[in-house]
Amino acid sequence: MTTIAVAGGTGLVGRLVVEGVRRSGAEAVVIARSAGVDLSIGKGLDRALEGADAVIDVTNIVTQNRRRATEFFEASTRNLLDAEVRQGVGHHVVLSIVGIDRVGFGYYRAKLAQEDLVREGRVAWTILRATQFHEFAAQMLGGGPVAAVPSMLSQPVAAQEVADEVVRLATSPPAGMAPEIAGPREERVPDMVRRLAAAQGRRPLVLTLPLPGATGRGMRQGALLPTSPGPRGTRTFGEWLEGVR
Template sequence: MRIAVAGATGNIGGLTVAALERAGHEVVRMSRGLGVDLITGDGLDDALSGVEAVVDVTNSAAVDRGEAVAFFGTATANLLAAEARAGVRHHVLLSIVGIHRVEGNAHYLGKREQERLVSEGPVPWTIVPATQFHDFAEMVAGWTEQDGAATVAPLLLQPIAPADVADVLAEVAAGAPGGRHVDIAGPETQDLVDMARRTHLARGRTVRLVPTWSGVFDSAMAGEVLLPGPDARICPTTFDRWLAEL
């Protein structure tokens, strides 16, 4: 199949491209750096010529609610419209477990708008909700790290390896549209603070971690809010195995 990946130069995008190519598919890479701009629409029609399925793993760093909704809304609307013009038969969206249970998070609000547009849009679709990735804790700590210390929310997660996410997306893209896919998650629950500590240790770094609910993640995300549903698809790579491969 000829399959396009939106956000192909990012971490998950690159892994998804590799997974699709291993499975024998022809992959079209789409990103702003490669001349395809989802916000302006530049390059979309040419990129989607002959494409049968699209995997959207685009992301935004916007922390303002309006900016997040505007980015995901504009990019998704432009992408879906171009897919409809090109006759694309399957739109696969990577989403996040728990976004419908959290109200105050700007990124989650943007992702909810993205899901709405896809589910109400003109192209048959599959939405794949994933738990947070194994590298999430290090990234979160990096947002606030200063003078050897960082604040981290004590979130309860069931993190998933990025490569496992890519494998699922590649499998789903090659199949028929299925609506909302079951949650995908890793095999074990973890505490975000401990994940950050262990990741820093694996990289030979010492960072003093301060657990706190102040910041991007508040207490509305405490408890089991971010855990997958009971029918989740459990992927194989443990956090320990991922750490060992750093």
């Protein structure tokens, strides 16, 4: 039986990926602190990767600080790749973000550093870049009376559709840079947040925040949209909203 380890397997996308791996008929191994594995220092990694054919990395850190994000992604990626070499893992799949090479946001720079390590590593690899998930609106909305939301154009995609594509890639030969995945239509993120608040029966003050400089201009003008053909999800943001009412 094929065995696929999922780093970040308890997160939003990670849980969906684990379920998808099991539906595919493969064995899923969850890599997370709750499973006794600490990616930041490599604790428990070798044991977790024993017999693994592939690794899917969907780890995340909640921060906008470039230094903190870079330290996290570089440490976890190095530890993963080193353990994969020791255990003979043949395929490393990482989930990344569309447009991070065009927008100089701190978190995106950290993801670029992660991609570079994967490209330069000794394990055959696939990188899938995805646009923001529909759930991104909930992250921006928060729970308070005021939400400051960046002026940003996105093409949001259902997390389930991204998870399905990640699993498909992990059960296929290494592809290098895979075609980018995005949702079916473009949306303005502040509008998404307002629509989500209305669907939840809330009336917070949603402030559109135009970020300065080239970063803000890129976000407003579509630098985070896909620029080439690739898989496109079918579930719209409006359809996703129906499930949160």
